[in-house]
Amino acid sequence: xxxxxxxxxxxxxxxxxxxxxxxxxxxxxxxxxxxxxxxxxxxxxxxxxxxxxxxxxxxxxxxxxxxxxxxxxxxxxxxxxxxxxxxxxxxxxxxxxxxxxxxxxxxxxxxxxxxxxxxxxxxxxxxxxxxxxxxxxxxxxxxxxxxxxxxxxxxxxxxxxxxxxxxxxxxxxxxxxxxxxxxxxxxxxxxxxxxxxxxxxxxxxxxxxxxxxxxxxxxxxxxxxxxxxxxxxxxxxxxxxxxxxxxxxxxxxxxxxxxxxxxxxxxxxxxxxxxxxxxxxxxxxxxxxxxxxxxxxxxxxxxxxxxxxxxxxxxxxxxxxxxxxxxxxxxxxxxxxxxxxxxx
Amino acid sequence: xxxxxxxxxxxxxxxxxxxxxxxxxxxxxxxxxxxxxxxxxxxxxxxxxxxxxxxxxxxxxxxxxxxxxxxxxxxxxxxxxxxxxxxxxxxxxxxxxxxxxxxxxxxxxxxxxxxxxxxxxxxxxxxxxxxxxxxxxxxxxxxxxxxxxxxxxxxxxxxxxxxxxxxxxxxxxxxxxxxxxxxxxxxxxxxxxxxxxxxxxxxxxxxxxxxxxxxxxxxxxxxxxxxxxxxxxxxxxxxxxxxxxxxxxxxxxxxxxxxxxxxxxxxxxxxxxxxxxxxxxxxxxxxxxxxxxxxxxxxxxxxxxxxxxxxxxxxxxxxxxxxxxxxxxxxxxxxxxxxxxxxxxxxxxxxxxxxxxxxxxxxxxxxxxxxxxxxxxxxxxxxxxxxxxxxxxxxxxxxxxxxxxxxxxxxxxxxxxxxxxxxxxxxxxxxxxxxxxxxxxxxxxxxxxxxxxxxxxxxxxxxxxxxxxxxxxxxxxxxxxxxxxxxxxxxxxxxxxxxxxxxxxxxxxxxxxxxxxxxxxxxxxxxxxxxxxxxxxxxxxxxxxxxxxxxxx
Numbered sequence: 001x002x003x004x005x006x007x008x009x010x011x012x013x014x015x016x017x018x019x020x021x022x023x024x025x026x027x028x029x030x031x032x033x034x035x036x037x038x039x040x041x042x043x044x045x046x047x048x049x050x051x052x053x054x055x056x057x058x059x060x061x062x063x064x065x066x067x068x069x070x071x072x073x074x075x076x077x078x079x080x081x082x083x084x085x086x087x088x089x090x091x092x093x094x095x096x097x098x099x100x101x102x103x104x105x106x107x108x109x110x111x112x113x114x115x116x117x118x119x120x121x122x123x124x125x126x127x128x129x130x131x132x133x134x135x136x137x138x139x140x141x142x143x144x145x146x147x148x149x150x151x152x153x154x155x156x157x158x159x160x161x162x163x164x165x166x167x168x169x170x171x172x173x174x175x176x177x178x179x180x181x182x183x184x185x186x187x188x189x190x191x192x193x194x195x196x197x198x199x200x201x202x203x204x205x206x207x208x209x210x211x212x213x214x215x216x217x218x219x220x221x222x223x224x225x226x227x228x229x230x231x232x233x234x235x236x237x238x239x240x241x242x243x244x245x246x247x248x249x250x251x252x253x254x255x256x257x258x259x260x261x262x263x264x265x266x267x268x269x270x271x272x273x274x275x276x277x278x279x280x281x282x283x284x285x286x287x288x289x290x291x292x293x294x295x296x297x298x299x300x301x302x303x304x305x306x307x308x309x310x311x312x313x314x315x316x317x318x319x320x321x322x323x324x325x326x327x328x329x330x331x332x333x334x335x336x337x338x339x340x341x342x343x344x
Numbered sequence: 345x346x347x348x349x350x351x352x353x354x355x356x357x358x359x360x361x362x363x364x365x366x367x368x369x370x371x372x373x374x375x376x377x378x379x380x381x382x383x384x385x386x387x388x389x390x391x392x393x394x395x396x397x398x399x400x401x402x403x404x405x406x407x408x409x410x411x412x413x414x415x416x417x418x419x420x421x422x423x424x425x426x427x428x429x430x431x432x433x434x435x436x437x438x439x440x441x442x443x444x445x446x447x448x449x450x451x452x453x454x455x456x457x458x459x460x461x462x463x464x465x466x467x468x469x470x471x472x473x474x475x476x477x478x479x480x481x482x483x484x485x486x487x488x489x490x491x492x493x494x495x496x497x498x499x500x501x502x503x504x505x506x507x508x509x510x511x512x513x514x515x516x517x518x519x520x521x522x523x524x525x526x527x528x529x530x531x532x533x534x535x536x537x538x539x540x541x542x543x544x545x546x547x548x549x550x551x552x553x554x555x556x557x558x559x560x561x562x563x564x565x566x567x568x569x570x571x572x573x574x575x576x577x578x579x580x581x582x583x584x585x586x587x588x589x590x591x592x593x594x595x596x597x598x599x600x601x602x603x604x605x606x607x608x609x610x611x612x613x614x615x616x617x618x619x620x621x622x623x624x625x626x627x628x629x630x631x632x633x634x635x636x637x638x639x640x641x642x643x644x645x646x647x648x649x650x651x652x653x654x655x656x657x658x659x660x661x662x663x664x665x666x667x668x669x670x671x672x673x674x675x676x677x678x679x680x681x682x683x684x685x686x687x688x689x690x691x692x693x694x695x696x697x698x699x700x701x702x703x704x705x706x707x708x709x710x711x712x713x714x715x716x717x718x719x720x721x722x723x724x725x726x727x728x729x730x731x732x733x734x735x736x737x738x739x740x741x742x743x744x745x746x747x748x749x750x751x752x753x754x755x756x757x758x759x760x761x762x763x764x765x766x767x768x769x770x771x772x773x774x775x776x777x778x779x780x781x782x783x784x785x786x787x788x789x790x791x792x793x794x795x796x797x798x799x800x801x802x803x804x805x806x807x808x809x810x811x812x813x814x815x816x817x818x819x820x821x822x823x824x825x826x827x828x829x830x831x832x833x834x835x836x837x838x839x840x841x842x843x844x845x846x847x848x849x850x851x852x853x854x855x856x857x858x859x860x861x862x863x864x865x866x867x868x869x870x871x872x873x874x875x876x877x878x879x880x881x882x883x884x885x886x887x888x889x890x891x892x893x894x895x896x897x
Contacts, residue, residue: 054894059745059746059893059895060893061891061893078745082746082748085746086746087743089743091739092739093738093739095652096550097655098638098642098655099637099638099639101638101640101641102639102646105642105646106642106652107744109642109648110744110748110749111747111748135639135640136637137638163746
């Protein structure tokens with residue numbers, strides 16, 4: 001499989017649909033993870049992250065669209081593909097009567113032949129790094145310890161692709177950093193990773209790209225810098241002239257004006273896309289001091305999820321009122337409307 | 345117990361009131377009744393229905409047939425499948441209900457009681473749900489007490505409704521006291537088993553373990569009563585060690601005495617005490633045995649799904665097989681005695697010749713015993729056949745299937761291991777009969793004869809597995825319907841003869857129907873046919889399993 005790195009993406013999903021009865025879990029999802037890339041997979045609860053991952057694992061059957069790993073169909077070639085991937089679920093359930101060490105060995109052996117001595121050495125190292133006692137029965141493990149068992153089994157495998165579904169849920173910060181170390185190591189070896197997570201600092205630390213999904217559709221994809229560009233920075237400045245002109249700028253939001261020693265203090269959020277205009281405008285006012293704070297990741301996502309919700313609603317209103325919807329959410333709304341019409 | 349209610353409009357700082365360990369019991373009782381309302385309804389409905397059906401059907405038989413039935417009930421097999429034999433000299437429908445019905449009603453309600461107690465105590469703790477509940481002002485003993493109270497309520501409702509049904513259907517001889525004696529005796533005996541379940545729930549860490557041990561005690565109660573009663577009409581001393589006998593020895597409709605119910609009541613009190621002492625000593629979620637440290641590496645044999653399935657099933661298989669093997673070894677040693685008993689029965693009443701054949705030949709009796717055993721193995725097959733569902737629901741199927749393991753290999757491993765288990769659970773006890781018989785010098789049949797008997801039972805027993813596997817493969821949420829096949833065979837076997845004009849075809853879907861009599865030459869075609877059906881059902885289940893979503897929604 002090492003020869004697959006020449007151009008074939010590790011994961012390639014296009015137009016994926018999956019419904020559970022009346023509930024549409026995935027709705028035309030697109031997602032590509034090139035080989036050697038660590039891809040973050042984000043979205044609110046119920047957005048369809050785990051469903052996507054289960055489709056990739058050949059556990060769920062998609063209704064429409066294609067899902068491929070290393071160029072091969074995830075349903076038809078599931079067993080063959082699973083020789084080259086490894087998976088950590090967000091809520092690990094183990095065989096209660098086996099010890100943690102037995103669970104790890106069993107899962108490792110399901111992958112088939114391997115260099116036993118190397119495995120033993122690496123297992124010992126992983127157990128030590130993750131501070132896991134392998135002699136305890138799985139039923140006595142806490143959630144964090146069950147998670148460690150799955151992580152040890154995953155990093156013990158020589159997989160080309162790691163599929164990790166909220167793998168650090170329940171781990172303490174120390175263990176989380178051990179985890180990120182191993183992800184970085186995997187990346188350095190040229191392995192690919194799909195990391196679904198709510199822990200944004202973790203995503204920021206290890207991911208090359210981020211895909212955000214909502215309601216089963218990818219709503220944003222790009223590097224973290226690109227995503228930051230789409231959001232707002234907080235600007236605080238003390239200016240000499242009357243700042244009323246700022247209020248007229250499209251890129252300026254939540255403008256607050258307050259008298260300040262020898263000038264006026266303005267505080268506002270600026271759309272990063274229009275930051276150049278904003279800075280020009282501010283400069284024209286005679287700047288005494290200025291601070292620009294980029295959005296924290298958390299703000300970024302809070303705002304992003306929020307934006308999408310607002311935009312969805314706005315788009316729905318637009319469509320209903322025959323207005324001229326614009327933007328991503330509107331496209332989605334239009335597509336949904338078209339589908340509904342098609343059904344009728 | 346609760347805080348003093350503050351006066352209206354007068355905000356006072358609540359003084360913490362420290363409730364007892366029973367705080368919240370009332371709320372839990374309401375919650376249990378709410379959660380189980382459908383379950384309680386169906387249990388009540390089924391039991392009351394069977395009381396009614398039994399009465400009506402036996403009445404429809406007529407006096408002459410009842411005399412014949414009474415004779416049948418004097419035989420060892422009649423005693424094992426029926427009761428101690430009170431009132432056989434003047435058999436009436438209500439006496440038949442008392443003599444034959446109590447055994448089955450105690451068995452059914454015993455199962456219900458064990459499941460009820462474990463479900464609301466240990467299983468809740470195991471799942472972590474109890475932790476959520478107990479974090480609220482709910483006392484340490486409240487869940488157990490609420491389970492006991494609801495168990496008493498359910499049994500009481502069933503007892504009252506069943507007694508009213510008997511009185512309503514029966515004629516002038518069906519008195520109020522006798523009817524209530526039957527149903528309250530059954531209720532108390534079933535609660536004894538429920539409380540045994542509660543005691544085990546304090547000892548084991550898993551709900552399944554507690555249920556398993558409870559069922560073993562229930563089975564022991566059944567066997568002890570049967571063996572004790574076979575030894576002596578009306579029951580021997582041995583019979584009195586079984587809660588089944590405590591209900592039967594009240595002799596309703598014959599010579600009603602009330603004091604045996606005190607044995608049940610006393611046992612319930614003692615078991616309650618034991619459970620509360622054990623419950624007070626243990627930690628939440630813990631058993632009484634500390635968790636031991638296990639191996640850090642798996643043995644070389646734990647290589648694949650088959651090895652793991654074997655590891656998951658071997659203990660249950662050992663228990664089931666050892667239990668029946670021990671019991672049937674005993675049956676084997678009794679064969680000469682039973683043969684004599686059958687002989688003397690036929691002597692006293694030639695009618696019996698038709699049922700039991702040759703005097704001194706216990707095959708007829710053996711057939712009934714083995715039939716019962718095979719039904720138990722069928723239950724084993726259904727429980728184990730549904731294990732993949734538990735694996736899937738817990739998410740363990742997912743982590744195995746995310747490795748390079750095909751669905752065929754994973755599911756096939758479970759089917760194969762269960763199938764082999766079924767063969768062992770059928771064959772070993774049957775061969776144990778031979779060992780027992782040979783040990784006492786009863787050698788009318790050879791090892792080969794017994795091996796052939798085992799072989800005739802295997803395909804039918806595997807049908808139960810196949811049916812459950814097929815259901816799980818296609819309709820995982822309906823896996824539990826696998827029990828229907830067993831219940832169907834049971835009802836047909838027990839009541840089939842009471843239904844007039846039962847079409848022959850109704851028997852065809854009962855796997856047991858195709859089993860020839862013990863030591864009769866099997867029809868190879870039929871044997872193969874049943875085997876093909878069992879295998880076909882497994883293949884069908886596999887096809888469904890390969891196509892569907894995991895986990896299924």
